[in-house]
Amino acid sequence: MTARDEVLARIRTALGPERRPPAPVARDYRTTDDRPLPELLDVLTDRLTDYRATVLRCAPDAIGATVTAALDTALGAGWVPGDVVVAPGVPEGWRPAGCTEDDGRPAVELPAFAASLTGVTLAIAETGTLVLDASPVCGRRALSLLPDLLVCVVTADQVVGSVPEGLARLDPLRPLTLISGPSATSDIELQRVEGVHGPRTLVVVLAGD
Amino acid sequence: MTAVHLGMPKAQRPTLPTAPAGVGNLRGDRPFPAAARDALRDGQLRANLGAATTTIRGKRAGVVAEVPDWAQLREAGRAIKAATMARLDEHLEELERQVTARGGTVHWARDATEANAIVTALVRATGADEVVKVKSMATQEIGLNEALEAAGITALETDLAELIVQLGEDRPSHILVPAIHRNRAEIREIFARTIPGVDPGLTDDPRRLAMAARTHLRERFLRARVAVSGANFAVAETGTLAVVESEGNGRMCLTLPQTLITVMGIEKLVPTWRDLEVFLQLLPRSSTGERMNPYTSLWAGVTPGDGPQEFHLVLLDNGRTAVLADEVGREALHCIRCSACLNVCPVYERAGGHAYGSVYPGPIGAVLSPQLTGMSGDENDPNASLPYASTLCGACYDVCPVAIDIPSMLVHLRGEHVEAQQRTTPEAAAFRALARVMSHPRLWRLAQRAAGLGRFLARGRPTLPAALPPPASAWTRARDLPTPPRETFTQAWAREHGA
Numbered sequence: 119m120t121a122r123d124e125v126l127a128r129i130r131t132a133l134g135p136e137r138r139p140p141a142p143v144a145r146d147y148r149t150t151d152d153r154p155l156p157e158l159l160d161v162l163t164d165r166l167t168d169y170r171a172t173v174l175r176c177a178p179d180a181i182g183a184t185v186t187a188a189l190d191t192a193l194g195a196g197w198v199p200g201d202v203v204v205a206p207g208v209p210e211g212w213r214p215a216g217c218t219e220d221d222g223r224p225a226v227e228l229p230a231f232a233a234s235l236t237g238v239t240l241a242i243a244e245t246g247t248l249v250l251d252a253s254p255v256c257g258r259r260a261l262s263l264l265p266d267l268l269v270c271v272v273t274a275d276q277v278v279g280s281v282p283e284g285l286a287r288l289d290p291l292r293p294l295t296l297i298s299g300p301s302a303t304s305d306i307e308l309q310r311v312e313g314v315h316g317p318r319t320l321v322v323v324l325a326g327d
Numbered sequence: 328m329t330a331v332h333l334g335m336p337k338a339q340r341p342t343l344p345t346a347p348a349g350v351g352n353l354r355g356d357r358p359f360p361a362a363a364r365d366a367l368r369d370g371q372l373r374a375n376l377g378a379a380t381t382t383i384r385g386k387r388a389g390v391v392a393e394v395p396d397w398a399q400l401r402e403a404g405r406a407i408k409a410a411t412m413a414r415l416d417e418h419l420e421e422l423e424r425q426v427t428a429r430g431g432t433v434h435w436a437r438d439a440t441e442a443n444a445i446v447t448a449l450v451r452a453t454g455a456d457e458v459v460k461v462k463s464m465a466t467q468e469i470g471l472n473e474a475l476e477a478a479g480i481t482a483l484e485t486d487l488a489e490l491i492v493q494l495g496e497d498r499p500s501h502i503l504v505p506a507i508h509r510n511r512a513e514i515r516e517i518f519a520r521t522i523p524g525v526d527p528g529l530t531d532d533p534r535r536l537a538m539a540a541r542t543h544l545r546e547r548f549l550r551a552r553v554a555v556s557g558a559n560f561a562v563a564e565t566g567t568l569a570v571v572e573s574e575g576n577g578r579m580c581l582t583l584p585q586t587l588i589t590v591m592g593i594e595k596l597v598p599t600w601r602d603l604e605v606f607l608q609l610l611p612r613s614s615t616g617e618r619m620n621p622y623t624s625l626w627a628g629v630t631p632g633d634g635p636q637e638f639h640l641v642l643l644d645n646g647r648t649a650v651l652a653d654e655v656g657r658e659a660l661h662c663i664r665c666s667a668c669l670n671v672c673p674v675y676e677r678a679g680g681h682a683y684g685s686v687y688p689g690p691i692g693a694v695l696s697p698q699l700t701g702m703s704g705d706e707n708d709p710n711a712s713l714p715y716a717s718t719l720c721g722a723c724y725d726v727c728p729v730a731i732d733i734p735s736m737l738v739h740l741r742g743e744h745v746e747a748q749q750r751t752t753p754e755a756a757a758f759r760a761l762a763r764v765m766s767h768p769r770l771w772r773l774a775q776r777a778a779g780l781g782r783f784l785a786r787g788r789p790t791l792p793a794a795l796p797p798p799a800s801a802w803t804r805a806r807d808l809p810t811p812p813r814e815t816f817t818q819a820w821a822r823e824h825g826a
């Protein structure tokens with residue numbers, strides 16, 4: 119008997135010949151969040167800030183300028199645009215002039231970039247979570263992982279209230295990365311330290327009136 | 328809470344193979360009382376543990392309290408897991424179909440030995456002699472690192488705490504924060520001694536220590552060709568796997584190497600994508616006390632051009648089907664390894680994780696390990712002592728995000744153990760009578776108050792003469808309670824921490 123057949127046979131033996139059908143799962147927890155959008159944007163900002171991410175709010179037509187301002191602050195004056203790598207689907211208007219578009223180069227070359235710039239597929243306010251789905255605007259997974267500074271642009275229409283609303287809008291067949299603040303550890307005396315292996319700094323540009 | 332079926336004869340249940348001895352890390356070498364006695368003498372350990380569990384309890388309580396529908400989520404989590412177990416074979420077959428359809432390969436392992444052989448062969452086939460690893464309970468359980476080492480393959484733990492444990496040639500002591508027993512000065516000493524080329528001026532500032540680990544591992548992530556991970560969840564209907572983490576070492580392992588091998592216990596799956604909406608709320612808040620952990624990675628099979636181009640999923644039994652065969656004990660398979668029950672357990676807080684011998688410590692370990700390995704009647708069987716490593720105070724049940732009734736299960740396993748001893752001595756009969764009282768935490772608390780039973784137990788006085796069979800009597804003798812307390816432990820706990 120193969121291991122597969124044996125494990126399955128063991129399960130059938132364990133459950134016995136007269137299986138009771140499983141009791142239905144009551145989904146009487148909250149599956150929607152009716153708070154108005156401005157309130158959700160405030161909650162998202164609050165949660166992300168709590169994780170020690172930086173949130174910059176701006177009008178939809180000021181995304182490019184805000185991204186540049188974020189890079190000024192995080193990298194200091196004199197940063198080189200070519201050191202910023204952007205996901206291929208990031209709109210022209212968000213990109214700093216002279217930045218490098220990710221061309222699928224070997225991942226080992228990505229840590230040399232000072233920052234990466236991506237969009238998101240959605241954001242969950244209640245938990246302060248950004249979701250990247252490896253679509254062109256989010257970029258491949260390594261892009262938002264290896265450079266030490268990650269700048270993510272979120273537009274107001276991408277913000278949902280709760281985890282159930284967020285998951286319902288995602289495609290489970292895509293590679294998904296849920297990001298809630300910068301990389302962190304609490305392994306040493308449970309003291310939180312931001313930045314272990316992922317980006318040490320996370321800046322979120324949140325666009326909406 | 329469910330009623331406990333004490334003394335259900337084992338013969339009426341199918342007997343399935345338990346986890347084999349001699350491989351993996353499910354058994355200690357000494358019974359709990361002996362191991363705990365040493366831990367109780369270690370003041371540093373107790374101080375580290377006490378500080379850590381107090382902090383994390385507070386954080387968890389705060390973020391759980393802000394969720395108005397926590398009770399409903401918890402009940403949904405319990406119900407989903409129960410439904411999963413009821414159709415486990417069908418869900419696993421569906422998972423296999425979905426993973427295979429998306430370019431992954433599914434392997435089945437009857438036990439630790441077989442799983443280790445599968446992973447070793449897969450690594451060998453790539454020609455690599457080094458693998459990077461994401462913290463995974465399943466691979467610790469089967470002793471994968473040791474097996475790979477024996478085959479000449481270096482397994483590099485990349486989670487900071489696991490790295491501390493590995494470099495310190497130590498054993499993990501907590502599910503979530505395996506180096507919880509080490510303080511910053513000890514960690515600095517380990518790093519200074521073991522990391523090649525480490526900055527000699529390294530201080531014990533946690534930030535500096537974390538940066539030392541970042542530098543040490545970064546180049547290895549980039550050159551790694553093979554990664555080994557566990558999985559927090561697998562979705563049967565879509566073939567999606569999930570790894571929940573904080574540091575980004577998981578993302579490195581899941582994204583950069585060419586080959587990814589995921590080892591997962593057969594109980595880790597959920598039937599539908601939608602089920603994750605429950606667990607992704609329950610787990611982070613119960614575990615690290617955060618609204619959401621920094622990183623969660625989800626993937627289905629292979630994605631061309633993004634991440635590993637070869638994906639293997641190893642489904643591990645290793646005693647799980649034996650647990651499934653016990654209608655009472657099977658609930659232990661619902662565990663999502665959040666570690667909340669460890670952090671509230673008065674016994675864990677004092678004895679520490681190592682005393683449990685197994686990689687699964689604390690209340691969940693006390694019910695899971697002896698079921699995975701089986702208990703013998705031999706009084707030196709270390710895992711047979713675990714169901715007694717509890718005061719049955721009920722705190723573990725209260726915090727468990729999937730409402731596992733650990734106290735009732737402990738009592739059930741005590742009954743099983745008495746049966747395993749296969750003696751109808753007066754001792755066993757007396758124990759059975761006592762066990763019946765202990766069958767419900769509320770009854771147990773009443774009995775403690777009414778009869779001062781807890782004080783007799785605490786003193787280890789033979790007033791309930793040898794009522795507890797050998798491992799338990801040793802345990803009561805070993806407990807570090809210098810004078811008979813005026814109030815029972817449960818009362819004191821309730822007073823200090825709220826009921």
Ligand code: SF4
Binds near residue numbers: 669728
């Ligand atoms: S038994 Fe419950 S509380 Fe304990 S680790 Fe498992 S899920 Fe968490």
